[in-house]
Amino acid sequence: MRAFIFPGQGSQAVGMGAALAAASPAAREVFDEVDEALGQNLFRLMTEGPEADLTLTENAQPAIMANALATLRVLEREGNVVLRDKGHAVAGHSLGEYSALCATGAFDLTTTARLLKTRGQAMQAAVPVGEGAMAALLGADIEKAEALAAAAAQGEVCAVANDNDPSQVVISGHKSAIERAIEQVKDFGIKRGVLLPVSAPFHCPLMQPAADAMAAALAEVASPGPFLPVYANVTAAQVSDTATIKALLVEQVTGRVRWRESIAAMWDAGFTEFVEMGGRVLGPMVKRIAPDATVSSIISMDDIEALVGRI
Template sequence: MRAFIFPGQGSQAVGMGAALAAASPFARQVFEEVDEALGQHLFRLMSEGPEADLTLTENAQPAIMANALATLRVLEKEGNIAIAAKADAVAGHSLGEYSALSAVGAFDVATTARLLKLRGQSMQAAVPVGEGAMAALLGADIEKAEALATAAAQGEVCTVANDNDPGQVVISGHRGAIERAIELVKDHGIKRGILLPVSAPFHCPLMQPAADAMAQALAATASPGAFLPVYANVTAAPVSDAETIRQLLVEQVTGRVRWRESIAAMFDAGITDFVEFGGKVLAPMVKRIAPDATVTSVITMDDIEALVGRI
């Protein structure tokens, strides 16, 4: 059994998608759809930069989605591959969940782009710059990370945001609490804490204004549901009906990305082959969670051709 998986924020880079667009009209079509939906030259920004603008949350989120779905579109059209025939489930890390949902028909590309643009803007606006922070905890399991977050909070928000793999957990909250957590890592048996270069504290209760904005937007967005199961970030369980998808996407804004549990649940369900579209961020995590799994990262035309030959 096989899952198609989609990366989240941090996988963006200037030049992303340019070679694929030059090689395939189907990739160009996706980038044009996104540009039209957003009323901006996002693909030009992806191709040429500047990096500071691409890294802005409101640009990075739809850009990463566009790149991943362009890669998938080329596989489908030029490789004559139907996702319903070649995958048994999908999943995405944080914003990647929107890419996954679009891949299995829950939202079209234009709708997904608009939702992610709003999501990025709302998340950035939820907390004044400088008041929030995130940190990666290396050598931390979930129990150690939760204990550290509790000790560092001291009346402020400090919570686990991403449970990525057995050795990497990300915490999020007020800057003071996150800085205290970094100082306390050794006391909790954690190897290291690294402040992340992010502009807002994602996936924590401080994001509630963004969750409210997404609730309103998603309530007004039609969806037929998904034609393959989507392992949701906040439950680490499969979902396919439209109402539950909307509800979980709202919860995801403030909730924990349970990536480790999601991959483990898929592996336990018999999924042993994972294909990441548009990045090489998730593949190492999957191998740390499920060492016996097969993992492939698909970015270039050569990657796509190799995948067609394999599946």
């Protein structure tokens, strides 16, 4: 079986989408629709920068989604590879879960762009700049990461945010707690801790104000539900019921992204092929989780043509 997967924050780069839009009217339609939905020229920011503005959470989140959905639309319209026919489930990393839901019809493109703009703004506003931090723990499995986080907390928030793959876990919380964790990595048999260049401590309890904002935003959105199962970040299991999807999206803001467990569950369920849309971040993680899986990362027209010729 084949899963389509969608990248999260960190996969943005100045120039993203430019070549695809130049080559395909279908891609350009997506970028134009997102610009109209947000009332800003996000596509120009994506293609021209400045990088500092593109990296802002409120811009990066809808930009990454737009790039992934533009890639999918070109694949479907010009390659005649239709997700409903060629995919058996979808998943997305953090904000990528919104991309996955949009791809499967649970939210339309305009709604998805506006939800992600709200999500980005709310996550940025939840914690004053400088009070939170995140760090990647390299050479850490989930047990070591949890033990380190517990030891470093000392009454503050220090939690596992992303369980990415068997060798990389991200922690999030108060800056002082994250700094203590980095200092203690060797004591827990972890190779290295690297402070991440992020503006807020995502996927930890400090994000509760953003979770409240997303609960309110999602309550106003109608959804017919996805036409393919979605593997949810916070449960690492299939979900298709609209009410449950919305509840899990709210929980996801403060909860752990269980990516390693999601891919492992998909592999155990018989998924042997994973197609990453609009990025090259998730593919390597998938290979570290399921080494025998077939993985494709689709960004360019050449990538699309190669996939069309194969599936």
